[in-house]
Amino acid sequence: MPTFRRLCLTALIAMMAATALVTAPRAHAQQRGDVNDDEPIRLRAETLTRSSEAVVLAHAVRSESFWNDDRTAILTRVTLRVDETLLGTSAAETDVIIPGGRVGNVIHDVSDMPVFSPGDEAIVFVERHAASGMNVVNGGAQGKLDIVTNPITREKRVLGAEGLFSTDVSVPAGTGAPAGAAPADGSAEDRSAGGDGSGLDALAPGADRTLTLEAFKRALRGAAPRQ
Template sequence: MMNHRTRPPLFLSALCALMLFSLSSEAEARQTRMDMESMKEVSEAVVLARTVSTESFWNDSGTAILTRVTLQVTDRLSGQAGTETEIIVPGGQVGDYLHEVSDMPSFTVNEESVVFIERHRSGTLIVAGGNAGKLDVSIDPVTGIRTVPGGVFGAENRAIQNAGKGGETADPPARMSIEDLKSRLRE
């Protein structure tokens, strides 16, 4: 039997759970909607960069860990960016405390990646589209060409783009050259 003392905590717990669910649903919905055109639209810049440094820290209220990532920009694929750009990513490790955010990318010093950079309403630069906004670069061992994952934006996006055009909707390639990515971004 519930008394008047247990109702508010149960109500507050249910309300908090509902709020968390709606926030995660909103984030998931945003993630699934992000095709390359959407990513480009929300991005202030798309850059090819090498990670120079990472530094994790507690936010001002001490409730979450964030990581400051410094990128050395080697090529601007779209938009404007300085030769060195700093972004903030949710998650990281401070001392014994590890905070991992499943739908956000992580950065490692000296890795090369293509990063879609968005300006958050707070003015901070962040990765657009969560994990989809960071494409790790690898070098094809046979050709020496630098590539990124080609299917990151999904075949369903090609189906949407080709709908009504009478075109076939082939799966995107497993890897895409940086030059092909540049061309697609400039379409």
């Protein structure tokens, strides 16, 4: 019977194949001159949700890197504490297997794979690999969207969601409304944006144009396949 680590290698191969499928459209687009080397091929939420077992809001609890049985690849097992299941079904705690990692002084670096550190809060698109039954991160690095919390307002925002949805659902900071919508008080500008004490200057660059967590949830439900 295959061992746990051999099954994990199967998941690694599946992830490599998935990465190849993502990069193939890039090569075709480059031949047409549509994109350059710096532009990622962005998967849409509709594509990610369709092939995901679950989409979860979770904290990374721990990670462990190890060799596969043949010592040809290093894999990393990340344990997630699921705070909320946004789509699909998930246990309260789940593991995902990620190609790459570090064992001793040996580093196996795999491009376009997500990186988790203990304490990370993120939206994770979890895919169940059919042959092995192991969970992997759907879409590679695109399947992990980091969460940042405003230190003053405690509002949570989702990083990396730009271009994920078919329509513009970006939310100007502090409004809680889609881009272009007037603030609730009818004012012409968003007074909480910028370095005026809102706390946004303490977040990641561009955080003022990212989605609030609640806006992301609404957009995600709208992108989910209809049953």
